[in-house]
Amino acid sequence: MTFEYGSIPKPEDVDIVIPTIRNLDFLEQWRPFFEKHKLIIVQDGDPSRVVQIPPGFNYELYNRNDIERILGKKADCISFKDSACRCFGFLVSKAKYVYTIDDDCFVAEDPEGNKINALEQHLKNISTPSTPFFFNTLYDPFAPGSDFVRGYPFSLREGVETVVSHGLWLNIPDYDAPTQLVKPAERNTRYVNAVMTVPKGSLFPMCGMNLTFNREVIGPAMYFGLMGHGQPLGRYDDMWAGWCTKVICDHLSLGVKTGLPYIWHSKASNPFTNLKKEYKGIFWQEEIIPFFQSVTLSEDCQTVCDCYLELAQKVGEELSDLDPYFSKLSKAMITWIEAWKELNPEASSEPLPASK
Amino acid sequence: MTFEYGSIPKPEDVDIVIPTIRNLDFLEQWRPFFEKHKLIIVQDGDPSRVVQIPPGFNYELYNRNDIERILGKKADCISFKDSACRCFGFLVSKAKYVYTIDDDCFVAEDPEGNKINALEQHLKNISTPSTPFFFNTLYDPFAPGSDFVRGYPFSLREGVETVVSHGLWLNIPDYDAPTQLVKPAERNTRYVNAVMTVPKGSLFPMCGMNLTFNREVIGPAMYFGLMGHGQPLGRYDDMWAGWCTKVICDHLSLGVKTGLPYIWHSKASNPFTNLKKEYKGIFWQEEIIPFFQSVTLSEDCQTVCDCYLELAQKVGEELSDLDPYFSKLSKAMITWIEAWKELNPEASSEPLPASK
Numbered sequence: 001m002t003f004e005y006g007s008i009p010k011p012e013d014v015d016i017v018i019p020t021i022r023n024l025d026f027l028e029q030w031r032p033f034f035e036k037h038k039l040i041i042v043q044d045g046d047p048s049r050v051v052q053i054p055p056g057f058n059y060e061l062y063n064r065n066d067i068e069r070i071l072g073k074k075a076d077c078i079s080f081k082d083s084a085c086r087c088f089g090f091l092v093s094k095a096k097y098v099y100t101i102d103d104d105c106f107v108a109e110d111p112e113g114n115k116i117n118a119l120e121q122h123l124k125n126i127s128t129p130s131t132p133f134f135f136n137t138l139y140d141p142f143a144p145g146s147d148f149v150r151g152y153p154f155s156l157r158e159g160v161e162t163v164v165s166h167g168l169w170l171n172i173p174d175y176d177a178p179t180q181l182v183k184p185a186e187r188n189t190r191y192v193n194a195v196m197t198v199p200k201g202s203l204f205p206m207c208g209m210n211l212t213f214n215r216e217v218i219g220p221a222m223y224f225g226l227m228g229h230g231q232p233l234g235r236y237d238d239m240w241a242g243w244c245t246k247v248i249c250d251h252l253s254l255g256v257k258t259g260l261p262y263i264w265h266s267k268a269s270n271p272f273t274n275l276k277k278e279y280k281g282i283f284w285q286e287e288i289i290p291f292f293q294s295v296t297l298s299e300d301c302q303t304v305c306d307c308y309l310e311l312a313q314k315v316g317e318e319l320s321d322l323d324p325y326f327s328k329l330s331k332a333m334i335t336w337i338e339a340w341k342e343l344n345p346e347a348s349s350e351p352l353p354a355s356k
Numbered sequence: 357m358t359f360e361y362g363s364i365p366k367p368e369d370v371d372i373v374i375p376t377i378r379n380l381d382f383l384e385q386w387r388p389f390f391e392k393h394k395l396i397i398v399q400d401g402d403p404s405r406v407v408q409i410p411p412g413f414n415y416e417l418y419n420r421n422d423i424e425r426i427l428g429k430k431a432d433c434i435s436f437k438d439s440a441c442r443c444f445g446f447l448v449s450k451a452k453y454v455y456t457i458d459d460d461c462f463v464a465e466d467p468e469g470n471k472i473n474a475l476e477q478h479l480k481n482i483s484t485p486s487t488p489f490f491f492n493t494l495y496d497p498f499a500p501g502s503d504f505v506r507g508y509p510f511s512l513r514e515g516v517e518t519v520v521s522h523g524l525w526l527n528i529p530d531y532d533a534p535t536q537l538v539k540p541a542e543r544n545t546r547y548v549n550a551v552m553t554v555p556k557g558s559l560f561p562m563c564g565m566n567l568t569f570n571r572e573v574i575g576p577a578m579y580f581g582l583m584g585h586g587q588p589l590g591r592y593d594d595m596w597a598g599w600c601t602k603v604i605c606d607h608l609s610l611g612v613k614t615g616l617p618y619i620w621h622s623k624a625s626n627p628f629t630n631l632k633k634e635y636k637g638i639f640w641q642e643e644i645i646p647f648f649q650s651v652t653l654s655e656d657c658q659t660v661c662d663c664y665l666e667l668a669q670k671v672g673e674e675l676s677d678l679d680p681y682f683s684k685l686s687k688a689m690i691t692w693i694e695a696w697k698e699l700n701p702e703a704s705s706e707p708l709p710a711s712k
Contacts, residue, residue, distance in 0.1 A: 111467070134645070135524065135560035138529060139548060146546065147539065150532040150581050151561030151595040154638065155647050166493065173494060176506040183503065190502065192495060192550040200559040204491035205507030239507040258493050282510065289490070289509050 008127050009097055010037035014119070015215075017089035017100040020044045026103045027054055032106075033117050037099075042067075043079050044228075046126035057233065062088060074342075077335040082228020085338075086208065090215060090222050091343050097126065098219070099212045101263065108170045108264040113163035118325045120260035122165040122212035125195050129159025130255020132200040139194040140257070159255065163218040164245060166258040167210035168192075169265040174207045174257075176235075176282065177275035180268060189326050200250050203292055206242020210263045218254065220347060221245040223336040225329060227277075232325055234277030236293040238287070243292040248307040251297045280323075287322050291315075305337055305347060312337070364483050365453055365549035370475070371571075371675075373445035375438065375455040376400045382459045383410055387474050389463075393455075396445040400584075401413075401437050408554075418444060430698075433691040435519035438584020442564065444690075446571060446578050447699050453482065454575070455568045457619065464526045464620040466530035467547050477617035478521040478568035478637035481551055485515025486611020488556040495550040498614070515611065519574040519624045520601060522614040525621040530563045532591075532638065536624060551615035556606050559648055562598020569601075574610065576660045577601040577705060579692045581685060589683055590633030593608075595641070599648040606664040607653045638678075643678050661693055661703055668693070 015042045020023035021027065027034070031054075043051055047063035067088050068075045078088045083102070088229045090098055099119050126144035133156050141148045141157070148157050173188040198204045213222060221244050224237035249256050295314055301307040316330030340346055372643065373396045383390070387410075393416035399407055403419035423444050424431045436443045439458070446454055455475050464472045484498035491514050497504045497513070504513050529544040554560045568579060575601050580593035605612050651670055657663040672686030697703050 025597065070539040089709060107650070135554050135558045137524060137560060137563070137616075138546075143546075145542065145544070147529070147531060147535055149561050150530050150535075150563070150591065151598070151641070152532075152632075154534075155642050168493065174506050175491070175503060176508075178510075179503055179506075186501065186503065188494065190495075190499075190549055192548060193546055194548040196549060198491050199555050202491045202559040205505050207493070208508065215693065235506065242507070258491075265696050285507070285509050286511050 009123055010111060013095055014097040014099060014123065014212075015040050015089075015093040015095040016119075017042065017086055017093065017098050018103060019083035019100075020084040021053070021103045023103050024052060024054060026106065028059050029056060029107050030101075031056070033119055037119075038095070038317060042089045043064060044083055049184075060092070062092070071339055074339045075186040075264035075334050077223075077226070077228045077339060079224065079231070079237065080229040082231075082234060082237065084206070084224035087222060087224040087237075087241070090189040090219055091339055093215055096216045097123070097212060098215045098222075099154065100208055101211075101344045103337055104265065104267045105169070105209055106266055108262040110262075116157045116261050116263075118167055118261035119212070121195075122167060125257045125260070126162045126212055126214060128162065130162040130197040130257055131156065131159045132197050132250070132253075132255055135199060136196075136336060139196045139259070146189075160253045161214075161217070162255040162257055163214040163249065164206075164256040165212040166204070166206055166256065167212070167261045167263060168259065169207075169209060170262045172265040172268045174209065174265070176208075177271045178282070179277050180271035180274065184268075184271070191262065193208040196247065198256045198258055203243055203246050204256070204258065206238055206245065208238030208241070208267065210261070211238070218245060218249070218304055219344070220308050220337060220340045221248045223308075223333060226325075226332050232294075232323070233281050233284075236278070236281040239281075243288070244308065244311055247292055247297070247311065248304055251301065251307055252304070264343065282298065284322060291318055299350065302323050303320050305341065308337055310333060362373060363481055368394075369451055370453040370479065370568075371396050371445075371449040371451040372457060372475075373442055373449065373454050374459060375439035375442040375456075377409070379397065379459050380408060380410060382462065383413060383703045385463050386457075387412070389475055393475075394451070396449055398441045398445045400435075400439055400441045408650040416448070418448070427695055427697075430691050430695045433579075433582070433688040435571045435580065435583045435587070435593065438587075438590060438593065439564070440580035440583040443578060443580040443593075443597070446575055447695055449571055452570065452572050453479070453568060454571045454578075456564055457567075458565045460623045461525070461565055461619040461621055464618040466618075470621075471697070472617050474523055474617035475568070476685065477522060477551075481521035481613045481616070482518045482568055483639060484568060486511065486518040486553040486613055488553050488609075488611055490604070491555060492552075495552045495615070514530075514582065516609045517573070517680045518611040518613055519570040519605065520562075520612040521551075521568040522560070522562055522612065522621065523556075523568070524566060524615065525563075525637060526618045528621040528624045530565065530621070533634050534638070536627035536630065540624075540627070547618065548615065551613050554602065554612045554614055558631050559599055559645065560596055560612070560614060561601050564594030564597070565621065567594070574601060574660055574702070576606070576693060577604045578662050579664075579689060582681075582688050588679070589637050589640075591630060592637040592641075594635070595637075599644070600667055601662065603648055603651060603653070603667065604660055607657065607663055608660070611621045640678060644675065649676055653664045659703075661697065664693055665690060
């Protein structure tokens with residue numbers, strides 16, 4: 001469908017949040033695409049380690065000491081020694097959009113050999129509507145040269161606001177530890193030239209490696225949970241955020257797209273370490289996913305913050321039998337929203353449950 | 357996921373159903389891929405017109421006289437002077453699978469310039485499971501070099517039986533008349549190298565131009581309705597079959613895939629003629645689609661025939677206020693199942709509602 005890109009965001013509207021940077025090549029490769037944006041780097045481990053940022057970038061660097069100084073007691077909701085700490089960057093950003101990317105993700109090439117400006121594609125995805133209520137067989141109807149096919153109801157063609165753009169990975173695919181162990185040599189070489197809406201009612205595995213979202217709208221749902229140091233779980237931070245986000249998007253009629261752009265994922269993480277982090281999640285998710293597939297939010301939840309607080313409450317009620325961890329996580333979800341409202345006072349003026 | 361193609365169908369397991377052939381080039385182009393299969397050609401107009409089939413093909417040709425001879429009074433459920441008559445071919449086939457294709461669809465090329473054996477890709481799609489309960493961001497996890505990504509629940513990786521493979525079209529996209537009129541020059545040049553499952557709960561616009569299905573399982577739902585001569589509607593035959601099929605697949609946990617293979621769609625049909633055929637459908641579908649999105653089938657409907665009969669009854673009850681056409685269509689849907697059971701006695705031994 002012909003769509004006027006009225007509002008492709010300006011560089012100052014988009015911050016780039018990176019959980020940590022151990023690789024100087026990373027910023028050099030992305031320089032042409034990132035240097036007009038503010039980088040927010042959230043250092044995940046020892047605060048005394050020095051993170052080197054090459055000259056010419058506009059950045060803010062936060063370590064654990066900064067997180068504790070800024071959030072006080074609420075810092076407990078931010079994971080330590082885990083890339084899940086990246087969500088602190090979402091809290092402190094003032095931009096409308098966030099692009100978050102891992103430091104082992106490099107610039108990919110399309111089949112014609114052109115370097116892919118991933119962020120530009122994300123901003124196209126997020127500036128055009130999503131169509132979650134009916135499947136379009138020619139993929140994104142707002143892509144150039146495409147449209148809605150015969151039989152697509154006209155009343156649904158306006159679509160809904162897109163708030164998440166989930167990009168993919170060439171080279172090392174985002175596999176769990178068991179699949180990594182079984183298929184150590186598998187590489188993703190298939191460039192699929194498509195963007196599509198994840199349909200309403202379908203959950204998807206949201207990966208945080210190459211992800212853009214509308215922080216002003218869906219930011220409060222992008223909490224990456226309690227992972228890493230002192231927690232029984234790792235590598236489920238982005239999954240958790242994805243499940244919560246999708247349930248809330250479906251409730252509020254907001255859109256999620258997946259597909260292009262690709263980045264080049266350079267390095268498989270250690271499958272043995274990953275298995276240790278993941279193994280509880282692998283069986284917990286067999287109960288968590290049916291919970292998210294069936295949970296319903298009440299009609300009067302009309303803001304993302306309200307939806308998230310109701311979801312936090314239901315997590316506490318319905319998942320804590322699985323493990324006491326989910327009671328702790330439920331409380332952390334509430335703390336996260338308190339922190340969000342403190343740092344983003346425009347997000348909501350409603351009183352928090354705790355202060356009622 | 358590694359999957360043993362234990363049962364790629366043999367040529368005698370797959371019939372090719374073509375609504376009519378006005379173009380001799382069509383069969384010559386497809387000869388290398390079609391000549392081992394039986395062709396079932398259903399002539400849609402004047403029975404006295406001679407349809408020329410080049411030598412070397414194994415075929416059955418049915419015209420209106422044959423349809424009336426074989427079905428007697430039940431022939432009323434088969435459309436006349438409309439390509440919707442193709443579903444008669446589904447009735448009389450004895451093969452496990454059907455590939456149906458229009459005579460303006462030619463062999464396409466992939467981006468490397470290789471001629472695409474569309475049927476072979478369809479049979480790969482239909483011989484591997486579908487995954488309708490959770491979205492896989494790397495598309496078909498059973499494609500070579502692909503798998504389920506991190507966060508995909510292991511209990512859902514076995515998938516379900518695929519019964520429909522919906523292929524796409526390069527060159528002339530399958531647009532409705534209003535879109536054709538607005539974008540007369542648009543061509544589909546985007547080769548998307550992916551196959552995916554249409555998620556549970558999502559309807560999709562099923563096009564009959566390039567479609568394979570498991571006739572033994574889902575055949576009774578592949579009724580192309582009452583279109584063309586004496587009917588108020590055209591160009592909704594495949595859409596109708598697609599809505600019914602998807603609702604029944606969701607109820608019975610059967611899978612529908614869309615994406616590869618592409619064919620080359622050579623010729624846009626006349627948009628003015630199309631508008632005349634479609635215009636009632638364009639506003640009717642605004643009520644039909646909410647009906648299909650919300651209809652539920654009862655627990656005791658455990659065969660496709662039973663599901664279809666219950667759906668026929670609900671169409672009669674819930675859509676006939678929209679237009680008396682839907683009462684007629686509801687009765688034709690029941691006649692279709694009677695005809696199906698007569699010609700396919702193994703389909704079901706249950707008594708029909710009419711004979712109870």
